[in-house]
Amino acid sequence: MKYAPxxxxxxxxxxxxxxxxTTNVFADGPxxxxxxxxxxxxxxxxxxxxxxxAVGERDPQxxxxxxxxxxxxxxxGTITLAPLPRSYDPKAMxxxxxxxxxxxxxRMVDEATLTLGPKTSPLPVYTRTxxxxxxxxxxxxxxxxxxxxxxxxxxxxxxxxxxxxxxLKTDFVSAVYAGxxxxxxxxxx
Numbered sequence: 001m002k003y004a005p006x007x008x009x010x011x012x013x014x015x016x017x018x019x020x021x022t023t024n025v026f027a028d029g030p031x032x033x034x035x036x037x038x039x040x041x042x043x044x045x046x047x048x049x050x051x052x053x054a055v056g057e058r059d060p061q062x063x064x065x066x067x068x069x070x071x072x073x074x075x076x077g078t079i080t081l082a083p084l085p086r087s088y089d090p091k092a093m094x095x096x097x098x099x100x101x102x103x104x105x106x107r108m109v110d111e112a113t114l115t116l117g118p119k120t121s122p123l124p125v126y127t128r129t130x131x132x133x134x135x136x137x138x139x140x141x142x143x144x145x146x147x148x149x150x151x152x153x154x155x156x157x158x159x160x161x162x163x164x165x166x167x168l169k170t171d172f173v174s175a176v177y178a179g180x181x182x183x184x185x186x187x188x189x
Contacts, residue, residue, distance in 0.1 A: 039081050050172055053070050058082075059082075062082055071168055073164075077172045078156070084151050093146055101132070105132070129142070130144075139163075140160075149180045149185055
């Protein structure tokens with residue numbers, strides 16, 4: 001089997017996302033960037049080894065939007081931006097994602113809060129990782145991360161193979177939150 005079942009689900013999601021690529025919440029920026037007008041977040045054309053595939057509305061009722069990326073060998077990353085609810089609970093915001101993962105046989109293998117950003121004002125980032133398949137020496141995983149930045153919840157999700165893609169996953173997540181801290185946190189609230 002060449003691809004993990006979760007990667008197939010992302011391909012389906014990405015294909016549906018491409019059909020929604022007509023949203024006007026993203027403005028064109030320099031060097032192929034897409035600027036999320038409501039938050040100021042910039043979805044670059046490339047993040048490390050990931051190329052942006054699509055941008056669009058994720059859930060119009062919740063006001064959430066996304067940028068989808070693909071990397072080499074079936075590695076996928078998605079950034080979701082949603083208005084921060086009055087009462088921020090990272091687990092509750094990701095609950096529907098967890099239900100989907102568990103519904104397709106994903107098994108939670110890690111849950112933690114990372115600290116990213118500058119030491120003077122560290123950013124707590126909630127993470128939960130699911131293993132979706134295991135083939136030979138590869139463990140196919142999906143990591144969900146979320147943090148509150150300004151008036152936005154910023155979610156980064158990566159589907160990857162462990163141990164092969166650990167560096168790609170780490171680089172993508174770090175770049176997303178560095179970009180969010182630089183752009184969203186700088187916006188007036």
